[in-house]
Amino acid sequence: MDIHIFNTLTRQKEAFKPLKAGEMSMYQCGPTVYDTPHIGNYRTFVMDDVVRRVFEYNAYRVTQVMNATDVDDKTIKRSKQEGVTLQALTRKYEQMFLEELESLNILLPHHFIRATDYIQAMIDLVSALLEKGAAYAAEDGIYLSISKVKDYGALAHLNIKDPSKERVANDEYDKEDPRDFAVWKFRSAEDGDVSWDAPFGAGRPGWHIECSAMAMSVLGTTLDIHTGGTDLIFPHHTNEIAQSEAATGKQFVRYWIHGGFMNVSDEKMAKSKGNFIKLGDMIEESVSPLAYRYWLLTSHYRSQVNFTYEAVRSAQNALIRLMKEIGRYPAGGAVISAYKERFNAYINDDLNTPQAIALVWELLKDAAQSDADKKATLLDFDAVFGLKLASVPPFEEEPVPPEVQALADAREEARKAKDWTQADALRKEIEERGFELNDTPDGVKIRGRF
Ligand SMILES: [Zn+2]
Incomplete structure (x- = not known):
């Protein structure tokens, strides 16, 4: 039986065709570990878990990758506010996140990986983008040139005729205003000691490049499925596609699954x-x-x-x-x-x-x-x-107290005498005492209500 999923890329329900028979690879954007997620974030994580479980139910061998964003604008800002190192902050929230996943019975992804463990892969990806002329150096970092990317904005169904030449250093910005975005941010006073050496200049990755590098490092250049909340379609997933495909020349993701909003x-x-x-x-x-x-x-x-x-x-x-x-x-x-x-x-x-x-x-x-x-x-x-x-432990039936049994017997008598008013009144009294009557082929059964 085929699995049909709605693909954000085509805005259609499609029959899933795996890259490798019997296997499914998926990447999901994990938490930014500077705080605990809210229940809207967990809606997406439960969806991711259900995607995996549905494929496993259909006997697919699934490889699921989730990242923890442990270096970005937000984590750096929060660690400074709290006066702790970036690592102390992010490890604390990562641990809390894992405990919450367990409480929701979300299966731990096969690979739960940290951005800071994949810095070299990010540097390699930025180097590839520079070599291909898809990225360029500016004063404060390396930027991806969206005019060099084929079909930029297709996932978000943006129709960009004249790509802006403006740049945006922040990781988050508006769909109405697509711009060249930072794939690498040069070392700055704001970032303090959060910096890695790179051939194109010391600094740290932009948020978007992190997911591209981590996903492709573990799963290869093309993934079956990438998931996330609808709010990530632009700019995050749009930029993931742009960077990955500009670097490899291959399709990055075949099926995009996005979960709805929660009010x-x-x-x-x-x-x-x-x-x-x-x-x-x-x-x-x-x-x-x-x-x-x-x-x-x-x-x-x-x-x-x-x-x-x-x-x-x-x-x-x-x-x-x-x-x-x-x-x-x-x-x-x-x-x-x-x-x-x-x-x-x-x-x-x-x-x-x-x-x-x-x-x-x-x-x-x-x-x-x-x-x-x-x-x-x-x-x-x-x-x-x-x-x-x-x-679920075996449920022990509550013993029926003698007075409830007496009421049930009286109701049987009333029924035999066809006194339906009295029988109904007795049933009500039994229910008020927390029990219910079930008429079964073997006679009337009394059991605790819930
Ligand atoms: Zn991501």
Whole structure:
């Protein structure tokens, strides 16, 4: 079964064709380790994880690379503010990031690499760009000349007829204003001792060149998949393509996958608005990271989502119900092939996790399937969901207290006497005590409610 994914480059859903049969290589822009990511960043990291899991579910051998940006404008600025070395700052946040990945059950990428460990690859790439005449030296650094790049801006669908001759030293700038950008920044007072020797002048890499160099160092000149948030399409990914392709003359990435934006209570997340939510904030509000993950799966990765505590709490309740059902089911069943086929079709259709989650609830309600088979099937699905369903402990039924049993017996009597009003009233009373009645072929069962 082909995997179809929406490719930002062509703005179309395409059948994935790997470079090497049975293999998939992917690169994702990792965190800038000067702070902990907000939940919008983690939406993208969960998406990356699901991409990997979907390919592995389809028996691909995946090589996943994620970087940590441990040298750039932001990290240098923050280390100076905090009065610590760049390394002390970035290692601290890198460690926190890894712990948060684990809490979200995001699989550790096969290669989790630091920009500062790939400086030589960046220097080599800048040298290649200079040799090819695609980059030039200016007063404060080496710049990529966007007029020398074929189809500059194609990913962002920019239509540039007359490329600007202006330059931009900062790593972040506006889509309306594409310019030549810095691939190498010469040593400056601002950067302090953050500097490496290079044949074209001591200094440090620009942010964009870092990802190109790291991705190609590990995965080769052409990658199957590159992912990131929509906000990275311009300038970051646009510039990654420009530098890489100008240096190698080959296509850099075959499929670009971008995750949608996240609002918080219908507003854009921004520091100035004070609505930046971190995983730690959510935990303080008694929402588990796995519940957040479940909530993310209920929306398509490309759709814009609106985070509210109400929404994520209701997702948490659903996840708890799912876990309790699984905890009750016995082991030893078999995966139900009709469900597996449908599940596979959904996830292979541009990662349609909302449909896959809906299928879970359909399966739970399906009286024709045995509990053991349901469990085996759900655990199989969880290879993609990553909700740790296999580690749900067996759920112990709460013993039914004698007074609840007495109410249930009284209800049976009322039913036999066709006194439906009384039977309903008794059922309600049982529910108020935290139990529910299930009419099964073997008679009425009483169990704890959740
Ligand atoms: Zn990147």
